[in-house]
Amino acid sequence: MLDIRLIRDNPAALDDALKKRGAEPASAEILKLDDARRDHLTKLQDAQSARNTASKAIGKAKATGDEAEAARLIEEVAKHKAFIQEGEDEERRLTHALDDALASLPNIPLDDVPEGADEDDNVEVRLGGQKPTLGFDGKEHFELGEAMGLMDFETAAKLSGSRFCVMKGALAKLERALGQFMLNTQVGKNGYQEIAPPLLVRDEVMFGTGQLPKFADDLFRTAKDDEDGERSNNDQTSLWMIPTAEVPLTNLARESIVDAETLPHRLAALTPCFRAEAGSAGRDTKGYLRQHQFNKVEMVSITHPDESDAELERMTACAEGVLADLGLHTRTVVLCTGDMGFGARKTYDIEVWLPGQHKYREISSCSTCGDFQARRMNARYRDANGKPQFVHTLNGSGVAAGRALIAVMENYQTEDGGLRIPDVLVPYMGGTTLISANGQEVT
Incomplete structure (x- = not known):
């Protein structure tokens, strides 16, 4: 606000x-x-x-x-x-x-944010890693996963409808390994505190980070019928399912005055996320890229206003680091004014190269919000004169496990339809170095 x-x-x-x-x-x-x-x-x-x-x-x-x-x-x-x-x-x-x-007003962009209308006006700031040369025509992740018998979109549709997936066997294990690796990196290497937050939150918590009221159609909400069979709006039976752990992590500072000496607070969580994707009808309908339910490692920083710009650069580097450790080729872009999110005043998107699609796709987004969210949450610290001032908040993906799975599958695929395991993930896979074309683990 x-x-x-x-x-x-x-x-x-x-x-x-x-x-x-x-x-x-x-x-x-x-x-x-x-x-x-x-x-x-x-x-x-x-x-x-x-x-x-x-x-x-x-x-x-x-x-x-x-x-x-x-x-x-x-x-x-x-x-x-x-x-x-x-x-x-x-x-x-x-x-x-x-x-x-x-x-209802969006945040005000920082002066160095490029002006533009949409994603075509975003500005590339750097590349990371080398673009792979497969030596053969690469397949898309869902072609590989379905051929292995380890990605089942048809059964998921019977259970829950479109934009869901039943992940099986070695691929389920690989996605879990990715999440654990990325969370361990952000906590052990980059100094974020691990948090296990609630996945269901109240209206005011969604308002605090800017999801409500503007983006209600993109969210899922729980409900329970009351004794008369009517849908209840009781606080405990009508809660929002988090679209990202940014929501509960950032709101840990709501309605409080934090000790300035403890700033910055760096928090990370690996959670399921739930998005209705109401604004993306017809986009990415095939595969695992845009799901109603997915797992993601989220990073949140609560900072002193003087430190927020530097913290954005640090957070973005933390996200880039896990992708570099996975041996993936990336490019980082700064979003233009017309492509930024509602609550952001500057955003870096990290895009990963997908050989099966022959294009870059977003895998992480890191934003600084200034005091925009803090005003909505009434999250403050005391300055040198003892006067309460609003903190600054930042959030970023560190990264989305599902999209990281897609990137690993397409970049590490073998010509016969198998999948090599990146070296950093082998310990998390119990020594497995390859998933064969028929879905079996090979050590």
Whole structure:
């Protein structure tokens, strides 16, 4: 959420930032709501002051025996009291309208973010590793997995519908190995604290990281029928399934004032993630790339504002490192203003080369959000003067296990349809060095 004071001071800056994001100007409407609320607050304060003055005058009138004046003052107090009661309801309505308008605004991009409309305007900043030469026509991951008998999309559709997969045998083991390897790297090598967070969260937690209210259609929500057979909205029976561990990890700082000396807080988790993918109809319908349920290692940093820019570079390097350890070829791009996520003010996407598709595909996204999420969560620290200030938050994939599985399958496939195991994963696979074309593990 943006600071209303910054919009008051420089409304043109907000509209310019929204234009860069491809959005319509909003400062005029925001300031109209803000002015209405402030004007109403002034009227309420004046009424409260007048009521207090009249209340004090009643006693004086009675003391001098002026019953007529006392009666008039009592009537005046009653009128002020009625106005204040109604006015407090109006204040809540105006505050709610302003908060809703502010909550709908995306974050403001940093000055060094390239301007652009979509992914075609993203800017490459570096390459990692060598693009592989297979020496034969590579297959896509789902062709390999189905031929091995270890990826079953048809049975998954019977169980749960489209965009699900039943993973079997050695491939299930390989995906688990990838998750453990990446989490161990982020915790043991890169200094993140491992967290096992809840997978179901309340509305206010989703709001804190920016998923609600804007992206409700892209989320899954639990529900339970009440005694009358109606769908319940009870806090414990209507919870959101996390789309990423960013949500619970970042909200660990919500409604708190953290000790500045302990910053940065670096947190990591390997969790299932759940996304409705409502905005991706028709995209990547084949294979394991865009699923409703997937596993991911997430990194979150809670930092001092002065450290957040450097922390973004560090976090991105941590994600790039696990892909380098897997021997994968990557490119890192900085997203343009039109392609950034709602809550980000700068984002790096790491894309991995997939020989079967002959293209780069996103495998990690690392973003700094500034104080945007912290304002929504009321997450703060105390500055040198003891005054509470908002922390900065960052999040990034470290990385998505399913997409890493795709990358390993396509980059390490053999000509006969088998799959070599990257060296760093062999210990996690119990010594297996190859998955044969018929799905058997070879040591």
